[in-house]
Amino acid sequence: MDLSNFQLFLSNSGLFFEGFAAIIALLYYGSVKGQFWKYFAFYLVIIFLCEILGKWGVNWITFSDPAIEKLKKAIYYNYFVIPLQFIFFYWLYGAKSLKNNRLFWVFSLLYVLSFIPNELYFKESKIVSSFNYTFGCLLLMIMVIMEYYKQINSEDIISFQKNKMFYINLGVTLFYIGTLPFFTFYLLLYKENREIWDIYYSYYQISLILMYILFSISFIWGKQNS
Secondary structure, X not given: OXXXXXXXXXXXXXXXXXXXXXXXXHHOHHHHOOOOXXXXXXXXXXXXXXXXXXXXXXXXXXXXXXXXXXXXXXXXXHHHHHHHHHHHHHHHHHHHHOOOHHHHHHHHHHHHHOHHHHHHHOOOOOOOOOHHHXXXXXXXXXXXXXXXXXXXXXXXHHHHHHOHHHHHHHHHHHHHHOOHHHHHOHHHHHHHOHHHHHHHHHHHHHHHHHHHHHHHHHHHOXXXXX
């Protein structure tokens, strides 16, 4: 995959900002350790460590099967890191912010079940790159919309800048929802329209950086009882 110097810079910067968010979460851990927000701090640290393992550690592990060896990084992300991210956000949005445990369990189950059609019908698809990722994002988008609706109708709308979920929701919107078409039609765009792919790839990296900056801000500016 040929990337411009700017795209390579953005790609290398992403890990730095993920690490920055993890450090901020640890620095502010003392103020949230008695609340469920401590799990968000754990999440940021775990995701950063997962990214480090994905960038360097996975290459140390070798498999005798050439097919698995070639796809080991994709397998690591598709079946561990990305599911971890989705299920955590379903919990944060559904069980905690929206206070609906059933929503969390139903969405998590639907997401897990989406791996079945992905393996049976979309594995070799040349149009939809990853059905389970696309479906997971669509479920998350529903929660994002519900969260926006909750915030708009809240009595605390005037002081929205103190709401942790405002920053988290904005970050998730920019990255997960904003890049949904890109990852859904990733291969199709790469083969058929490289110019659009390049623009969207740059947006993907920029939105990733912005998301982790917003996650960091949620600890710094967000009130601890939000």
